[in-house]
Amino acid sequence: MVTIELLLTGVALVAALAVRPWRLLRGPLLTPTLASAALLPWCWLLPQHLPQGMAVQFSGASLLVLMLGWPLAVPVLGGVAVAVWLLGHAGWEAVLSQWVWVGLVPATLALLIGWALRRWLPPNVFLYTLGRGFLGTAVALFASGALYEGIHHLMEGVTVHEALVARWLMAWGDAFLTGLFAAVFVAFAPQWLATWSDERYLRPPPKA
Incomplete structure (x- = not known):
């Protein structure tokens, strides 16, 4: 499992850094980047402080x-993982697994879902907030968790039924918060959304 995770992180980092995403920090994305780097490690540290089994x-x-x-989310997630390793008590293998299955894989799936929605559905603000923010997050998180549990099951023979139910429920919690923040940012701080475009999502429909 560690070999697979190292391979995934290497491929993701090379692909992300190849487009020089740090150039985006010269604009309004610096604020949400710094806020994410400061707040997200504490969310990722939460499982280490809960009773065993929760x-x-x-x-x-x-x-x-x-x-x-x-491209910018990938190195930020890497920085979050490093902070979790430095501030927490989990070993590097556990933090690496968290980085891959809680960060990189859901982020990549969310990217693919967003591309599919842009490709096959009309531009609409509700499709953005509900499709990408809410439902897309639920699908990405659950698919990532199911993939992890499936690989774990094949490699170590663990039971996956209860784990998949837990993954499904946790995915909806993440989806609710992501959809909420996406809607708030669309309304009050659209400059903090690199994937948002007023021209695309707010343009009037063509006249008949």
Whole structure:
């Protein structure tokens, strides 16, 4: 499992850094980037402070993709993972697994879902907030968790039924918060959403 996770992180970092995402920090995205880097580690540290068996987890990966775009979200998630390793008591293997399955994989799936919605559905503010922010996050988080549990099941023979139910429920919590923040940012701070465009989503429909 560690080999797979190292491979995924290497590929993601190379692909993200190849487009030089730090250039986006010269504009309004600096504020949400710094806020994410400061707040998200504490959300990722939460499972380490809960009683054993209560692995509640807020990802934030889908929201980062909406705010920063995938290329910038990837190194930010890496920085979050490093902070979790320095501030927490989990080993580097556990933090690496968290980075991959709570951060990179959901972020990549959220990117693909966003691309599909843009490709096959008309531009609409509700499709953005509900499709990408709410439903897209739920699908991305659950698919990532199911993929992890499936690989774990194949490699170590663990039971996955109860784990999948928990993954499904936790995905909706993440989806609710992401959809909420996406709607608030669309209304009050659209400059904090790299994936938002007034021209695309607010233009009047063509006349018949």
